[in-house]
Structures are given as C-alpha cells and as structure tokens.
Amino acid sequence: MSNLETKHLTKKFGNQVVLDDLNLNLKPNTIYALLGRNGAGKSTLLSILANHIFASSGSVVWQDKELTGRDHPVQEFYLMSEHNLFNKSDSLKNIIKKTTLLQGTFDQTLADEMLLAFKLDPKKKVSQLSTGYRTIFKTIVALSVPAEYVFLDEPILGLDANHRVMLYRYILKAYENRARTIVLSTHLVEEIANLVAHILILKDVKIIVDSDVEDLLAKSYQISGPKEEVQLYCQGLQILDDEQIGTLYTCYIYADLPANRIIPDSIVIKHSDLQDSFIKLTEEERELNV
Amino acid sequence: MFKAMLKYRLTAIWRDLIIAFLIIEAFMIITEIILSIKLADFSVLSSTLGISLAAGGLIVTQADLIILSFTTARKPFDFGILNGISRKTSYITQLVSLFGSQLVTFVIFYPIMGILFNSRYSGTTNLLDPKMIIVIILGIWSIMAGAIAISSFVTLFERKIWWVVLGAWLVVSKLFEAYIQPVIVNLLPGWQNYYNDFSGMGSIDELDFGQPYLWLIVLVSIVIPLVFAGVCQYFMQTKRLTLSFKRNK
Numbered sequence: 001m002s003n004l005e006t007k008h009l010t011k012k013f014g015n016q017v018v019l020d021d022l023n024l025n026l027k028p029n030t031i032y033a034l035l036g037r038n039g040a041g042k043s044t045l046l047s048i049l050a051n052h053i054f055a056s057s058g059s060v061v062w063q064d065k066e067l068t069g070r071d072h073p074v075q076e077f078y079l080m081s082e083h084n085l086f087n088k089s090d091s092l093k094n095i096i097k098k099t100t101l102l103q104g105t106f107d108q109t110l111a112d113e114m115l116l117a118f119k120l121d122p123k124k125k126v127s128q129l130s131t132g133y134r135t136i137f138k139t140i141v142a143l144s145v146p147a148e149y150v151f152l153d154e155p156i157l158g159l160d161a162n163h164r165v166m167l168y169r170y171i172l173k174a175y176e177n178r179a180r181t182i183v184l185s186t187h188l189v190e191e192i193a194n195l196v197a198h199i200l201i202l203k204d205v206k207i208i209v210d211s212d213v214e215d216l217l218a219k220s221y222q223i224s225g226p227k228e229e230v231q232l233y234c235q236g237l238q239i240l241d242d243e244q245i246g247t248l249y250t251c252y253i254y255a256d257l258p259a260n261r262i263i264p265d266s267i268v269i270k271h272s273d274l275q276d277s278f279i280k281l282t283e284e285e286r287e288l289n290v
Numbered sequence: 291m292f293k294a295m296l297k298y299r300l301t302a303i304w305r306d307l308i309i310a311f312l313i314i315e316a317f318m319i320i321t322e323i324i325l326s327i328k329l330a331d332f333s334v335l336s337s338t339l340g341i342s343l344a345a346g347g348l349i350v351t352q353a354d355l356i357i358l359s360f361t362t363a364r365k366p367f368d369f370g371i372l373n374g375i376s377r378k379t380s381y382i383t384q385l386v387s388l389f390g391s392q393l394v395t396f397v398i399f400y401p402i403m404g405i406l407f408n409s410r411y412s413g414t415t416n417l418l419d420p421k422m423i424i425v426i427i428l429g430i431w432s433i434m435a436g437a438i439a440i441s442s443f444v445t446l447f448e449r450k451i452w453w454v455v456l457g458a459w460l461v462v463s464k465l466f467e468a469y470i471q472p473v474i475v476n477l478l479p480g481w482q483n484y485y486n487d488f489s490g491m492g493s494i495d496e497l498d499f500g501q502p503y504l505w506l507i508v509l510v511s512i513v514i515p516l517v518f519a520g521v522c523q524y525f526m527q528t529k530r531l532t533l534s535f536k537r538n539k
Contacts, residue, residue, distance in 0.1 A: 047528070051371070051374075052371055052372075052527060052528040053527045053528070054527070074374050075291070075373065075374030076374075077374065078372075078373075078374070079372070081528075083528065085368040085369060085371070085372045085528060086369065086372075087365050087369065098298055098369065099373060101294055101297060101298055101301075102291075102294050102295065102298060102369070102370070102373035102374075102375060103373055103374075104294070145373075147374075
C-alpha cells in the first residue's frame with residue numbers, strides 16, 4: 001500500500017486562506033490524530049483528501065498519481081464527516097445495503113457487532129437517530145468499508161463517555177482485524193492519546209507538528225522552580241508559555257533538552273501530557289495573557 | 291463502479307416507479323368499480339378499464355420520472371462521492387437511469403394504450419404513428435433535460451440561489467434573443483416559426499426528420515440543458531460544505 005501525500009496544498013475560500021502550502025505524508029497502516037483549534041482547517045483538509053472538495057492549488061498524490069481533478073474515483077479513501085451524506089429517510093439497514101453495493105464489499109460482521117453493542121436498531125431511519133447515534137452509525141459504516149485510508153472527522157460528536165470508550169475500542173478492534181490508516185480528528189485530545197501513533201497539529205493554516213506521539217511527548221516539558229533559575233536554564237529553548245503561581249515559576253518547553261546543560265537542584269522538570277502540549281502549542285498570544 | 295452506481299440509481303428509481311404505479315392502478319380500479327356500481331353498468335368497466343390502466347400507468351410513470359429528474363441531483367450525488375464514485379460516473383448514470391427508465395416504461399405502456407385506443411376510437415388520431423411516438427418521447431426528454439439542468443444548477447449553489455436562477459434565466463434568454471436567434475434565423479429562415487410555434491412544423495404527417503429545425507429544437511431543448519447540467523455537476527461538491535465555509539469564514 002502506498003503513502004498518501006499532499007504537495008504544496010493550499011485551500012482558499014474567497015480571499016480567506018484556510019490551508020497554506022501543506023506538505024503531508026500519511027503512512028499506510030498508521031493511526032493518526034489530526035488536532036487543531038476550531039476553524040483550524042481540519043475538516044477542510046480531510047474533505048480535500050477524500051475528494052469531497054478541491055484544493056485551490058497543490059495536489060494530493062496517491063500511488064504516484066496526482067488526484068487534483070474531479071474524476072478520480074478513490075474508494076481507497078473514506079471520509080466520515082459531521083455532514084450527513086446519507087438519505088435521512090433511509091433505514092440503517094438500507095444504507096448498509098447501498099454502501100455494500102457501491103463499495104463492493106463491507107465488513108458486515110463488524111457492523112452487526114457494533115450495531116448490537118451500541119443498541120442501534122437497523123430498521124430505524126437516519127432521521128430517527130439522535131446526533132450521537134448518527135455519529136456512531138456513520139463511524140460504523142466508515143470502519144466497515146474496505147477503504148485503506150479512513151478519515152474520521154469528529155467521531156465522538158454527541159457521544160457520552162461510555163459510548164466514547166466503546167467507540168475507541170471498536171476503532172482499535174477494526175484496526176487489529178484489518179490494518180489501515182485511520183485519521184482521527186477530535187478535540188478530546190487526552191482520550192485518544194493511547195489510541196494514536198502519530199500526531200498532526202494544524203495551527204494558523206499550517207501543520208505545526210507532524211510527529212510520532214512518543215517524540216512529541218518526549219519534547220514537551222514543564223520546567224518549574226525559581227524564576228531566575230528556570231529562565232536561565234530555558235535560555236535558547238522553544239518556550240511555548242510560562243506562568244507564575246506564587247513563588248513557583250513554570251516554563252512550558254517544546255524542545256530537546258540540551259544534554260550538556262546542568263539541571264539545578266532547585267528546578268523540577270517533568271513531561272507535559274498530550275492535552276497540555278496541544279494547548280500550549282496552539283494557544284493564541286491573547287489567550288496566554290488570560 | 292459504473293455498474294454499481296447505475297444499479298444503485300436504477301433500484302431507487304424503479305422502487306419509486308413501482309410504488310407510484312401500484313397506487314395509481316389501485317386508484318383506477320377502485321374508481322372504475324365505483325363508477326360501474328353507481329351506473330349499474332359493468333360494461334363500462336370492461337370497456338374502459340384496459341385503457342385507464344394503461345393510460346394511468348403511462349402518465350404516472352412519465353410524471354414520476356420528470357419529478358425524479360428534479361430530485362435525483364443531490365442525494366445520489368452525495369452518496370456517490372461518499373463512496374468514491376466520480377462526478378462523471380454519477381452524472382452519466384443519472385442520465386442513463388432516467389432516460390433508460392423513461393424508454394422502458396414508455397415502451398411498456400404506450401403501445402398497450404395505443405392499441406386499445408386505436409381499436410376503440412378508430413378513425414381518430416393514430417397513436418401508434420412512429421412519428422407521433424418519437425415526438426412524444428422527445429417532448430418528455432426535453433422536460434426531463436430541463437428538470438435535470440435546473441436541479442443541477444440549483445444544487446450547485448443550494449438554497450440562496452433562486453434569485454440567481456431568475457437572473458441567469460433572464461440574461462440567458464435575452465442573450466439568446468439578441469445574439470443567437472438572429473444567427474439561426476439568418477442561417478435557417480424557417481427556424482423562428484418552428485421555435486416560437488411548434489405548430490409551425492405542421493401536422494405530425496408533415497413532420498420530416500430530415501429537417502434541421504427539428505434537430506435544432508432537440509439540440510436546444512435536450513442536448514444543451516444536459517451539457518449545462520453536466521457542467522454544474524462537475525463543479526458540485528458535497529452537501530453544505532461550500533456554503534457553510536462561505537458563511538463561517
């Protein structure tokens with residue numbers, strides 16, 4: 001299976017640049033998290049990758065072919081988005097039947113198991129489902145189609161905590177049954193930390209992080225202690241944020257710590273978790289002052 | 291993928307057609323029975339039921355197909371894109387399924403109705419005249435082509451497009467009147483009569499398929515709308531994405 005790449009991908013809506021010069025390389029059989037603030041362009045990127053909308057410039061490359069036009073049938077990619085592209089008056093059973101017809105094959109066993117686990121009646125119509133159940137059903141279909149690249153845009157929209165945990169388990173199960181690339185776009189960063197292998201973070205129309213989870217966490221530090229000593233130690237490092245609580249001063253760093261720099265006894269260094277790293281990496285200037 | 295999409299569209303179309311057909315036929319039978327009971331004359335039932343059923347089937351299937359020409363732009367398109375069906379395949383299957391179904395339903399019901407009508411009302415119009423059949427088919431096709439063009443255009447821009455549709459129609463009709471029609475009239479002086487008044491073509495008997503006018507009408511009323519619809523569908527994207535982005539950003 002080949003990589004899915006974007007080359008100098010740019011998307012504009014009118015004069016508004018939504019994505020700017022993105023160069024991505026999505027590897028086969030890998031679970032990705034696509035993170036970003038509201039309006040960062042996550043859905044736009046996934047829609048372009050799945051050929052639902054088109055880039056203003058640049059290209060998507062698959063199997064050494066550029067997928068820039070409107071007539072590339074790319075069943076290897078499947079996008080589950082927040083938009084409902086099913087006929088609302090169709091029953092779930094009927095949608096599965098139609099999807100099987102167009103996709104050629106369908107993992108009916110997984111779909112049946114998930115429908116049962118989530119107590120979804122296949123005879124129900126899409127219009128009868130709540131937001132959460134509609135999201136679950138769309139995810140069930142996305143995990144059951146034979147696509148090699150599955151893009152899940154907000155797969156936990158409207159789901160309660162129990163259903164979210166179940167859904168994460170089924171995403172893993174689907175992946176274990178048949179390895180494929182899954183790109184999860186979500187705001188619940190910490191919940192997917194153990195699920196994904198690679199992180200992409202979009203900020204200000206650019207990808208600012210394209211890294212394995214371990215590498216990202218390995219470079220994310222909170223360094224606390226007396227202000228002068230912390231500042232001295234952090235000199236030259238990429239400081240994302242700092243805060244003063246009482247006498248304790250903390251710097252948030254995204255960098256490899258210099259091996260030759262002596263760590264004073266008065267300062268404490270610990271790794272940030274994924275959520276903290278994400279927040280600090282994507283925080284706006286004005287938000288830092290709040 | 292073409293076959294799968296075609297099967298998907300045909301299944302949806304024929305499900306609709308069969309439901310509509312069964313409803314209208316049941317309605318026809320019940321009406322005829324009630325009428326016969328009221329008149330206490332069951333000879334009415336035996337003499338007109340056949341024509342009623344054939345005419346009912348023909349009218350309802352053709353009307354249903356015209357309605358489907360208006361309504362099959364968005365939903366099958368979205369579902370096709372979701373499942374990796376290209377825009378071109380989606381559009382071609384729309385045309386093949388709709389026009390193919392029209393031909394099949396027409397071929398099923400029209401000859402039955404024509405035979406029954408001709409045997410009952412001999413001496414009046416011969417419904418089985420091949421020229422008449424072709425003209426009726428072309429007439430239905432032109433309505434369907436117009437419906438596909440309008441629905442594709444509206445779907446391209448979604449809800450807030452009605453004023454654009456009206457404006458575009460005015461502009462296009464004015465441009466056609468000002469620039470294209472004079473050229474056609476200059477080339478083919480008889481065109482105006484044919485275009486403005488279909489009766490200018492004379493009776494069905496006088497209809498000559500060798501005349502360029504007829505084919506110009508076919509071009510203007512069927513081919514051009516379908517090309518226009520194809521262009522619209524080429525630029526179409528999945529539901530609400532374009533609009534929501536334009537609104538939010």
